[in-house]
Amino acid sequence: MAKFTLNGVEREVPDGINLIEAALLSKVRIPHYCYHPGLSPEGNCRMCVVEIEGIPKLQTACTTLVADGMVVETESEKVIQERTEVMEFLLRNHPIDCPICDQAGECGLQKYYMEHGLHDSRVAVEEKILKRKRVDLGPLVVLDSERCILCSRCVRFCDEVAGVRELVLANRGGRSEITTFPGRTLENPYSGNVVDICPVGALTSKDFRFKVRVWFLKTADSICPGCERGCNIYLEQYQNEVQRIRPRANPDVNRWWICDDGRLDYKWINRDRLLRAEGEAGTHPPERADEEAARMLKEASSVLLVASPRSSNENLFALKRFRDAALPRAALVGGSFRKPWEEDRILKRPDRNPNRKGMELLGLSGDLEGALRTGPECVLVVENDLLGDRPELADLLRGKKLIALASNRDATAEAAALRIPVCTYAETEGSWTNFEGRTQAFRPVLKAVGESRPVFRVLEGIARALEASLAWSDFETLRAETFQAAPALGGLARTSGGGAHAL
């Protein structure tokens, strides 16, 4: 531990951290642009300068490690003046096109200009250096060079995190520009992160730009459903449609990053949703749907319930309780054939199901094909696109009465005799347990789409129609029961971090 004095107050912080981090632990924010905790410090933007007793020149906080006895001032007149001057330089050649800039509302220049701006500009507009606009860097990212403050975060991200040299700071002085190396494009599978870490509007996302002003977005803490890593994300919606996904920092899971596949893995939430329950005789209101399902299950001589490694722990537990309470003779197996993808050394894991581990820990694995071969008359598939993932299962499913609890019109739902709409992870509470056994919660950001309900509520309804007793007063009760019944899940993991990296 190091004892140092920050703005007149003695603080104790761990050794070996820089002054930005040390100040943050003491709830003091030091403005900065080029520094990012996930990248090597550069000290080039000069925004984070602080006064340190005994050193005549101001020092960059990002490159100065805290030391015992250090006396640091972050708000002295000298520091404030320097920041104001740096702001003036940063905006000297900036186009100030906030009204048409996607970064507006979450821009480091706007943020600090309100705190440290000159407000009476000394820059003549016609004197600004003109640079390249709308530069197509790669499949996901567009560059506006005039907005760029040359902090080099994006260059360092590619070099240090993605491990590919795709971006470079070319030219010198005022003509410096971010560009791709000749003949290369920004196409590494993590390229979208440069948009998040760009503190200004220079790098924008082709997928998100011009869609919606960021201040209209509503945000929820969520977990990426793309693979068993369980990267922490923000889900952001406007008019009840998910507009973008951004990484949420978690040093134990994904640090500050997500892969591009995860970033774009939201469009299905807005598309081809199953809005109402549909049976062979047409659509049903929710209660009728539950009764119809109950009738099919009751009439069948044998029933197979299929759980999914994409369901939440809570929904999986509810399914188990449903079997025990309402259909004790039914078989229950879990499984998915969502084809694995290639893992990498950064975040991507081979298994593309977010809750394989939770399903196993809840004792729901099993031999799905074997269970299907025993010839159940009725099969209830919960949040599992068996036919979409493995079309060859069609033979085994043929002739069986299929009930699907599905959020989207996937192949399985389309083939089912009865399909009941359920909420996606974007509309409900829940938790997934990642490959390391870390159980992480996700929060809803959307209102339930159409007549979809959480899986456990649908199961309650079917149980009711089967005259079985199954009811939870609220989600929290279900969660508490789940974690109690399956201590191996370990309860919700505590994270040592959280939040995005705020400037």
Add this chain to the structure above:
Amino acid sequence: MIAETILLKARMGNTDSHTLASARAAGAYRASAKTLAAAPEEIVQLVKDSGLRGRGGAGFPTGLKWTFLPKNRDATYLCVNADESEPGTFKDRLILEEDPHLLIEGIVIACRAIRCAHAYLYIRGEFCLPHERIRAAADEAYAAGLLGPNAGGPGQAIDLTIHRGAGAYICGEETALLNSIEGKKGQPRMKPPFPTNVGLFGKPTVINNVETLANLPFIVEKGPDAYRAIGTEKSPGTRLMSVSGHVERPGVYEVAHGVPMRGLIEDLAGGVRGGRKLKALIPGGSSTPVLTAEEAYAVNVDFESVQAAGSMLGSGGCIVMDETTDMVWALDKLAHFYAHESCGQCTPCREGSGWIAEIVRKIATGKGTRADLEKLESLAAQIVGNTICVFSDALAMPVVSHVTKFRAEFEAHLADRASSSSAAP
């Protein structure tokens, strides 16, 4: 009348002075041979005792710099800074062209002193003949065993790699030079760590200027006392002064530290051209504050005297400007040079250098206003001291000194100058 004190230029002037045969006939490599019997610590002590100060610009004591190397180290590099790019400075070029073996001998001595087995020489890209000469000299030295596997004694290699720059002023900054050798973009590194701890390829590294190293053979051969007998107490030895601009005989003059600047200009360089009067003088390369004629005639050619006058002897690049010089025009040239050469890494320098150049051009072309002049001064103050390297200081110093010392000239250029002074053409 002052005269040159010849120490480094001793063998120069003959058409074949750059060859090994000629240099050896005149005593080259006698000093380095002497060091083969000496312990490295003895050589370091010798150089410390001599009081030799770096000739690249900062004037840091060479021997002291060497002692900053960590005691236990597995490898050490010597980098020879031959990226002479400071406007007004061309004395290293003379050594490289006329007596490259003097430099190589200095390199061998330094390598022996700091236990370096591999030296790198970083030479300015535009230096064509100097590059040709130093490369030929290195080939000769290798052939003669003065460089190579046993150059530092049996089994002790001293290798020399010559690396050509690609034409960036900033690569003369020692840490940008290291990056450039490593194949990275030539941008200064954050200090600390200092190169003596973490330098080239992450190893302890000493970076010395060409002229600095060229002093070593004399110090080793004649001893520190003989060296200290020349020059002043704080600036021992001689100085290669590059004199350019409005003088009758521009060139490189070797003078003992402490001689009057007036003597250098008038006796050696033949005085201001055409019998005109001196108006201003930049004493140590373009980044050192300009002196008025009065100040210039009052200083001596040594670190301490020029410093006392508010400037620096720097790299010894003496730019003479006569009474016909438009000081706004002169600053315009400097400002555009710096705007062109800023590496662009740090915000204040990247944005400030271009902005300053623009305002100076505006004033120089008669479009500037009083507000522009004030902005110029405040911008110069804004860029000082808040960057990774001292490049921004190197721009701010000439700006501040030009505007302060020749304010009337700047005001006369303004578009909104007071009507009383509107008599200006």
